[in-house]
Amino acid sequence: MNLVFFGSDPISLPLLDWLRDTPPAGSRLVGVVSQPDRPKGRGKKLAPNEISAWALANNIELLRPEKPGTELEDWLRSHDIALALVMAYGHILKKSLLATPPLGFVNFHASLLPAYRGASPIETSVANGEAETGVSLMRIIPKMDAGAVCDAERVAIEHNDTGGSMREKLAVACVPLIERGLPALLEGRAEFTEQDAEAVTYCRKLVKADGALDFNAKADELAARINGLFPWPGGFCDYQGTRLKVKSAVAETGHGAPGEILAANVDGLTVACGEGAIRIYELQRPAGKMLSVGDFLRGFPLDSGTFLDGGELTKLVSKAPFPRHV
CATH class of the missing domain: 3.40.50.170 (Formyl transferase, N-terminal domain)
Structure with missing residues (x-):
């Protein structure tokens, strides 16, 4: 046959x-x-x-x-x-x-x-x-x-x-x-x-805007979003006007205002969410390479108590087919 x-x-x-x-x-x-x-x-x-x-x-x-x-x-x-x-x-x-x-x-x-x-x-x-x-x-x-x-x-x-x-x-x-x-x-x-x-x-075709991170979300929801959308479109947020791309993260316990940097060291970048916190393991800045947080901090310090700015999480799943233009 x-x-x-x-x-x-x-x-x-x-x-x-x-x-x-x-x-x-x-x-x-x-x-x-x-x-x-x-x-x-x-x-x-x-x-x-x-x-x-x-x-x-x-x-x-x-x-x-x-x-x-x-x-x-x-x-x-x-x-x-x-x-x-x-x-x-x-x-x-x-x-x-x-x-x-x-x-x-x-x-x-x-x-x-x-x-x-x-x-x-x-x-x-x-x-x-x-x-x-x-x-x-x-x-x-x-x-x-x-x-x-x-x-x-x-x-x-x-x-x-x-x-x-x-x-x-x-x-x-x-x-x-x-x-x-x-x-x-x-x-x-x-x-x-x-x-x-x-x-x-x-589900629908992904667009670049889907990578915007909302730190008001629950930590496990945000970590899953970051991991699922790598390598494209990739999760992203802003730090004092600089766009940062994020590769991998896990949810963990932590308390702070959404988007607040709780810790930044060789073990990762810990950021408060609406519920819990996420630990980010790899970061990339414009024109740079994706690096472990430890290596990233050598050339781009991120201070505890400062904030990452994000956007709103887009809708990725529906019980009905998405419109063609979404």
Whole structure:
């Protein structure tokens, strides 16, 4: 059975390596569909994304349509594609395309559905203080992340995890999921269960303003926000007019006015919150590098009793889909 993969994000590279090296007997990956080349780097030269580069390096036919349409449907038919696998492709797929492969389209979504449908499930699950997340294998239907689910690989979120570290863990988690799921899909024995409509939550595409820190929030809420939004957009606040970017933090006990610096030393920067305090471990100032607080203080002193200024925490999770402009 011929397979095709749709994707544009490096999170699916371990999955692709598995498809190349150990596909189920009688199946093979014959094509990759990704986004067109985009300008990159200082010179803004056109360059392939990591998924396109993988296909080129492995001599697998690569298609990069600006929008998936009838020509892609024709290609699927001409190559006898039985099943399409998708992860972080970046396009809405039409009904006619979804109906082309006999076994349909299945998607690897980086959350434990029905929670965190939408564009930023990894970062938002960490930023929302979840204890675990995972990757769900689901049917694609013409409604955002709403298809029936046949399996999921669960992954714990540790206290020191960031959005970036969880992205790496979930990339690896795709492998056992496809090991279990692909043979069942090809043999017609995969069982799909509809999502619980009452448990659905949505996340959205992140924007730079989401990194603004509100020290009136509870410490555990603010620490989760800082960790979840690293590396992008990254948590940030201001100190006497200088923008500081924050990488990692934990909640702890402490008392003071929100935003008050309680301690600044090699062990970290302790800042009072609306309830409790957070200890920040890494900081970055404009045009500087991300440094441990101990190293940062050598060139940029932060005095106890002074204050960090923040903003208001934006809404990242909703029971209803976010408007497109948010």
